[in-house]
Amino acid sequence: MKKVSVEENDSRFPSFKQGFNQRWYANNCNVVYLCENADGTEAALEEAISRFDKDVKVKCGGHCYENFVFNEDTKAILDVTALDDAGYDEGRGYYLGAGGNNWEAFKSLFRDFGKVLPAGSCYSVGLGGHICGGGYGLLSRLNGLTVDWLTGVELVVKDKKDQPARTIYVSKDSIGDEQDLFWAHCGGGGGNFGVITKYFFKNLPDSPECAFLTTYAFQWKHLSAKTLYKLLEWYEEFSLNNDNWNQFGLFKLNHKANGEIHLLIQTATENNDEALKRNKALIEKQSKELTEICEHRIARRPIFGHGAHVPSEMSTNTILYTYYEATQTLNGSGVNQRGKYKSAYMRKKFSKRDAKVIFNQLQKIPKGLSKTDMTQSLLQVDSYGGRINNVDSNATAIAQRDSIFKLQYQTYWTFEKDDPKYLSWIREFYGAVYKKTGGTPNPKLDPTNNVDGCYYNYPDADLNELVGKQGAMELYFLENLDRLKAVKRRWDPNNYFNNEQSIPLI
Numbered sequence: 298m299k300k301v302s303v304e305e306n307d308s309r310f311p312s313f314k315q316g317f318n319q320r321w322y323a324n325n326c327n328v329v330y331l332c333e334n335a336d337g338t339e340a341a342l343e344e345a346i347s348r349f350d351k352d353v354k355v356k357c358g359g360h361c362y363e364n365f366v367f368n369e370d371t372k373a374i375l376d377v378t379a380l381d382d383a384g385y386d387e388g389r390g391y392y393l394g395a396g397g398n399n400w401e402a403f404k405s406l407f408r409d410f411g412k413v414l415p416a417g418s419c420y421s422v423g424l425g426g427h428i429c430g431g432g433y434g435l436l437s438r439l440n441g442l443t444v445d446w447l448t449g450v451e452l453v454v455k456d457k458k459d460q461p462a463r464t465i466y467v468s469k470d471s472i473g474d475e476q477d478l479f480w481a482h483c484g485g486g487g488g489n490f491g492v493i494t495k496y497f498f499k500n501l502p503d504s505p506e507c508a509f510l511t512t513y514a515f516q517w518k519h520l521s522a523k524t525l526y527k528l529l530e531w532y533e534e535f536s537l538n539n540d541n542w543n544q545f546g547l548f549k550l551n552h553k554a555n556g557e558i559h560l561l562i563q564t565a566t567e568n569n570d571e572a573l574k575r576n577k578a579l580i581e582k583q584s585k586e587l588t589e590i591c592e593h594r595i596a597r598r599p600i601f602g603h604g605a606h607v608p609s610e611m612s613t614n615t616i617l618y619t620y621y622e623a624t625q626t627l628n629g630s631g632v633n634q635r636g637k638y639k640s641a642y643m644r645k646k647f648s649k650r651d652a653k654v655i656f657n658q659l660q661k662i663p664k665g666l667s668k669t670d671m672t673q674s675l676l677q678v679d680s681y682g683g684r685i686n687n688v689d690s691n692a693t694a695i696a697q698r699d700s701i702f703k704l705q706y707q708t709y710w711t712f713e714k715d716d717p718k719y720l721s722w723i724r725e726f727y728g729a730v731y732k733k734t735g736g737t738p739n740p741k742l743d744p745t746n747n748v749d750g751c752y753y754n755y756p757d758a759d760l761n762e763l764v765g766k767q768g769a770m771e772l773y774f775l776e777n778l779d780r781l782k783a784v785k786r787r788w789d790p791n792n793y794f795n796n797e798q799s800i801p802l803i
């Protein structure tokens with residue numbers, strides 16, 4: 298174990314205290330522990346807790362939507378980014394260090410084994426939090442969530458105050474409270490029960506050989522609330538189809554300031570004449586259907602936002618890539634800046650009322666901002682369903698197993714002085730869409746049985762203000778929350794692993 302303290306005047310220290318989102322900074326952090334193996338992680342956790350009690354946080358990728366790691370109360374950070382090894386264990390299967398990121402995992406699994414995770418496309422997102430929060434990405438309709446393949450977790454726990462931290466391995470085959478702890482890591486999120494050091498998978502999906510990437514740009518000058526509704530109606534059919542699980546859609550409903558909205562579809566395919574012909578025909582059919590709804594063209598602006606960041610150099614709507622190239626092309630996280638996010642699941646299509654509200658909200662410009670300032674504000678609608686929905690809602694901590702859409706509201710900006718303006722815009726947008734269900738996608742208040750809560754890997758601290766922490770956790774985990782609380786009481790009874798939206802003890 299290595300460590301860097303504030304007293305050392307180390308040039309690295311400021312960088313250790315900030316992540317991807319420039320809104321958050323750990324001003325009062327005293328020491329950063331650089332964990333290189335499980336033993337070192339044990340020693341780091343033990344020392345950090347002895348010095349700073351509950352003001353210790355764990356960091357891997359640093360893609361923090363909220364200030365759960367980098368905040369004023371944080372006194373020590375355990376940085377696990379050096380835990381980035383990958384390989385194969387004869388007894389436990391494929392393994393990935395929790396400190397690695399999506400791109401490192403993809404390269405290792407693809408190069409050495411021809412395997413993939415159905416995980417996210419943002420290359421620098423850390424595996425430590427991404428996988429245990431669900432691990433959702435562009436192959437999830439085809440292969441399910443990453444946690445649907447997870448079979449073991451190595452982690453450092455501190456479950457007894459008077460005993461040292463220790464490393465344990467829990468798996469799908471564990472029994473009793475250890476099996477519960479494994480289950481909790483299948484969607485229950487990071488920073489709740491211990492410090493994850495390694496993930497294991499007895500089996501993983503084979504990598505696709507190739508993928509078509511198809512982009513559609515619909516200019517705002519051709520849009521109306523009615524047209525947007527028809528496009529979303531088409532997208533519902535796309536997400537409901539049973540014969541296109543090899544396709545995944547990212548529908549980026551950009552603010553009018555952007556000039557156009559974007560639909561990106563990845564179509565995984567085998568590299569043989571029959572498969573290529575079949576998938577080309579499917580894409581051509583979809584393009585024709587979309588043309589009948591609204592004229593579209595090649596994107597003139599970069600396709601941005603979490604989920605994919607694609608430059609605007611494409612010379613045609615559809616390009617065939619090897620799968621390695623396709624992953625590289627979509628392998629973006631955007632630039633480090635300030636950002637705010639909100640999420641929702643949907644079981645069914647958008648209503649005409651929804652489309653009208655979204656259409657109107659995407660044209661609003663907060664007072665004090667210009668049209669140009671809003672070009673990076675959007676609602677992203679990701680396709681869901683497919684194999685994801687073949688898993689029981691209680692089999693993992695992810696309860697949302699009958700949704701067809703996952704929504705992510707996003708806005709990005711540069712200067713701290715503008716925080717209130719962008720935050721007011723996204724809060725008003727979210728509140729307007731879910732006005733009929735109390736301002737959040739609360740399934741308990743939805744007589745239409747459409748909205749289905751929120752995604753824990755897209756945390757939103759505003760939910761605590763709207764419905765209280767208990768209400769927020771219910772939105773994330775629905776009927777699985779009580780079991781997660783029981784796991785928390787067993788494995789972290791002293792609440793060492795805590796944040797504004799960590800699993801509560803009661």
